[in-house]
Amino acid sequence: MSASLGIALLIGIAFGVVLEQAGLGRARKLVGQFYGTDFCVFKVMFSAILTTLLGSFWLARLGLVDLAGFYVPETFLLPQLVGGLVFGIGFVLAGLCPGTACVAAASGRLDGLAVMGGLLVGIGSCGLLFDRLQPFYTSTAYGTVTLPRLFDLPYGVVVLLVVAMALLAFRVLARFERPA
Amino acid sequence: MQRAYANPYLAGVALGLVLLASFVLSGRGLGASGAFASAAASVAAAFDANAATANRYFARYLADGGFGSDWLVYELLGVVIGGGASALLSARWRAEIERGPQLSSGPRLLFAVAGGALMGAGAMLARGCTSGQALTGGALLSVGSWVFMLALFASAYLVAPLLRGLWR
Numbered sequence: 001m002s003a004s005l006g007i008a009l010l011i012g013i014a015f016g017v018v019l020e021q022a023g024l025g026r027a028r029k030l031v032g033q034f035y036g037t038d039f040c041v042f043k044v045m046f047s048a049i050l051t052t053l054l055g056s057f058w059l060a061r062l063g064l065v066d067l068a069g070f071y072v073p074e075t076f077l078l079p080q081l082v083g084g085l086v087f088g089i090g091f092v093l094a095g096l097c098p099g100t101a102c103v104a105a106a107s108g109r110l111d112g113l114a115v116m117g118g119l120l121v122g123i124g125s126c127g128l129l130f131d132r133l134q135p136f137y138t139s140t141a142y143g144t145v146t147l148p149r150l151f152d153l154p155y156g157v158v159v160l161l162v163v164a165m166a167l168l169a170f171r172v173l174a175r176f177e178r179p180a
Numbered sequence: 181m182q183r184a185y186a187n188p189y190l191a192g193v194a195l196g197l198v199l200l201a202s203f204v205l206s207g208r209g210l211g212a213s214g215a216f217a218s219a220a221a222s223v224a225a226a227f228d229a230n231a232a233t234a235n236r237y238f239a240r241y242l243a244d245g246g247f248g249s250d251w252l253v254y255e256l257l258g259v260v261i262g263g264g265a266s267a268l269l270s271a272r273w274r275a276e277i278e279r280g281p282q283l284s285s286g287p288r289l290l291f292a293v294a295g296g297a298l299m300g301a302g303a304m305l306a307r308g309c310t311s312g313q314a315l316t317g318g319a320l321l322s323v324g325s326w327v328f329m330l331a332l333f334a335s336a337y338l339v340a341p342l343l344r345g346l347w348r
Contacts, residue, residue, distance in 0.1 A: 005254045007205050011317035012258020014198045015210055018257070022191035027278040027292075029185075031347045032342035040188045045315060047192020048199060050296065052319035055200040071208045075309060075316035075324030080313070081305030084203050084331025087299050091336050092294025095278070097310040098212035098258060101296065106260045107267030108275040114289045116216070118296020123213065124220035125297070126304040130237035137305060147321040158321060170189075 016103055025103035027095030027111055034092055037180040041172045046166045057159050077140035183270040209316025213303035215256035222247040280347040
């Protein structure tokens, strides 16, 4: 095993521990997000985004890392829009997403294993149909485009706006949460 | 006794630090669905190696060694080890089928497979899932990742009332 794969394994272990400790290996806890009883998914996800956003911003600002070395997923507008819509339906049906399904399966939940099987079938089927899907799959390609570039704002200003929006959302959610 | 779950905001900060470490150490973020794509490509290659390498979607997962040397496969293997160990150490490991109070086990597993298949199709089109796009791409402010994240939550909130019987 190469060093890079060893790092992948260690990062994955940390990822799995955090998801399980947050309770995100449990389908019933995750779907609370969609029925207003438990906004754990949103809280974990947006605290993580804020931490990474602020961490990478300041590491770059202090000259400790070069953000150009971070791989930013490219934008394919329509496939990502449609992919998101389809994914959302699957998320409510399954109660778990791909990463959390693995944590569920690893903590004994057979429904997590079933979701993993479904993922393999879904991705595999789309792969087999790739010749037909390819025109759509590669459509509306914009390359690497970020929110600061889209809105023509400095990176730091967008970081601040996202932080402000997330903090506001945390307060609003706390008000609407109705534990079952 | 089973231990209580961590504070979600603290867990989120920890998750953000893991993601940041991944960027700094590997230049890439977290992911999950990519490992399933890699597995699907290897399954296809086991059935028909020539057809799989001729398939332009599978071919890229079969290049540079395929499943056995894919970064995301090792990362997801780590997720399984870490998630399992964490559940065991916190006395939360339990063999069961998590389901809504009105749903029996058989239908629950069918819906889980169907949901997984839809998420697989969505993640394939979007080039990533909640980990690779929403979380990782979202933290790097990628426009496509934010479009994916907003679309997935919008559609989940739209269908959730229709699927209430599954969970409530």
